[in-house]
Amino acid sequence: xxxxLAWIFVLAMILSAAGCGAGSGSGGDLLAQIQERGTxxxxxxxxxxxxxxxxxxxxxxxxxxxxxRAIGEKLGVEVEFIEGEWDGLLxxxxxxxxxxxxxxxxxxxxxxxxxxxxxxxxxxxxxLVVRADNEDIQGFADLQGKTTANSIGSTYMELAEQYGATVxxxxxxxxxxQMVLQGRVDATLNADQSFFDYLREHPxxxxxxxxxxxxxxxxxxxxxxxxxxxxxxxxxxxxxxxLKADGTLAKLSETYFGADISK
Numbered sequence: 001x002x003x004x005l006a007w008i009f010v011l012a013m014i015l016s017a018a019g020c021g022a023g024s025g026s027g028g029d030l031l032a033q034i035q036e037r038g039t040x041x042x043x044x045x046x047x048x049x050x051x052x053x054x055x056x057x058x059x060x061x062x063x064x065x066x067x068x069r070a071i072g073e074k075l076g077v078e079v080e081f082i083e084g085e086w087d088g089l090l091x092x093x094x095x096x097x098x099x100x101x102x103x104x105x106x107x108x109x110x111x112x113x114x115x116x117x118x119x120x121x122x123x124x125x126x127x128l129v130v131r132a133d134n135e136d137i138q139g140f141a142d143l144q145g146k147t148t149a150n151s152i153g154s155t156y157m158e159l160a161e162q163y164g165a166t167v168x169x170x171x172x173x174x175x176x177x178q179m180v181l182q183g184r185v186d187a188t189l190n191a192d193q194s195f196f197d198y199l200r201e202h203p204x205x206x207x208x209x210x211x212x213x214x215x216x217x218x219x220x221x222x223x224x225x226x227x228x229x230x231x232x233x234x235x236x237x238x239x240x241x242x243l244k245a246d247g248t249l250a251k252l253s254e255t256y257f258g259a260d261i262s263k
Contacts, residue, residue, distance in 0.1 A: 030224075031075075031232040034099060039078045041098035042068045046083035047172045050197045050256035051104045063256040064102045067121060070248055071102075074239035085171060087153040090115070090222060099232070100221055104191065106155045107218045115222035116233055119240045121249060122219035122261045125212045126159060127192040131180050132206040137187055139211045146186040149176040155217070156189035173198060180207060193257045200258065 034040045044052040044064055052062040060081055072079035082098050093101045094114070104124075107117050130137045137146065144164035150157040152169040160167050168185055170176050176188040177198065192212055199205060221236060223229045243249045249262035 028228040029231055030099065030228050031235055034075065034077055034232065037077075039080045040072055040075065040100065041080045041082055042072075043082045043084060043089050043092060043098045043101045044068075044103040045086055045089070045171075046081070048104065048194070049173065049201075050194070052102075063122070063252050064104060066252050066256075067243070067249070068100070068102045070243055070252075071236060071239045074242060075235055086151040087169075090153075093222065094224060096224070100223060100236070102221055104219055105222055107220050108155060111222065114225070116225050116229065118221040118223070118233065119237045120218040120220045121240050121243075122253070123216040123263065124191040124193055124219060124261060125214075125216050126156060126189055127195050127209045128187060128189055128211040129177070129180065129195055129207050129209050130187045131183070132208050134186070134208075134210075137210055140213075143187065147184075148187045148189060149179040149185045150189055160187075160189055177205065177207060181205070193259070193261055196259075197257060 046052050046054065046060060048062075050062050052060065052064045055061050065081070068079050068081070082092075084092065086103070089101045089103055090105075090111075092098060104122070105111070106124075107120065111117075128137070128140055128143075136142065140159070140163050143160055146165050147168065148157075148160040148165045149168045149170045150160060151171065157167045157169075165187070168179070170179065173190060173194055176185075176190065179185045180188050192209070195207075195209055199207075221240075223233055223236070240249075244262060250260045253260045253262050
């Protein structure tokens with residue numbers, strides 16, 4: 001029901017923009033449109049702790065959620081969150097159904113060709129996780145002929161397939177880990193800090209990290225390419241730089257990851 005209501009809101013926003021955009025005086029400037037309506041729409045999965053998730057009261061929390069609110073405050077607007085499955089987030093943003101995707105998105109060459117990215121706000125490594133009693137997989141090269149569970153269209157899925165694994169699509173980190181624990185797949189890949197957070201919450205979980213990528217991946221906010229988003233990109237970049245400079249990102253990182261991943 002929550003996602004249905006969220007998509008109803010998006011449809012209303014699109015219809016509203018279609019009805020008043022021509023006479024608003026903002027032209028094709030997305031930042032001006034956002035400031036006129038007083039809200040910025042931000043898409044995320046909402047089920048990927050500690051980036052964005054719902055607590056026991058169903059409140060949306062997490063590093064990305066709090067970052068979005070902080071950026072909204074810098075821009076002087078309220079944040080409206082739209083939750084959806086990962087494989088539709090970027091295409092939805094590209095189609096104009098919302099303004100930003102803030103969901104731990106890795107900057108990759110392929111994505112950089114399609115979208116413009118903000119200043120990075122986090123850096124992570126990809127970790128390879130198996131069941132604690134698995135001795136067959138010691139590194140990424142051992143994924144050849146094995147099975148993994150990952151979000152469809154994610155960089156983790158792409159990496160697993162590059163190493164020869166067959167990937168089963170899933171929606172949440174909890175689901176991927178359960179599939180590993182139950183022996184339904186051999187392994188899973190995800191952000192190292194996401195696994196560290198899971199192990200802090202589930203210290204008895206029978207999983208282990210057997211390898212991590214050598215280089216850290218930059219995490220940033222993708223936006224549609226073009227002049228329409230130029231001023232928004234500049235404003236978001238400045239907001240991220242300010243949040244780094246005043247220590248906000250470091251505090252959020254420590255809160256949700258127990259380490260500063262903003263550097």
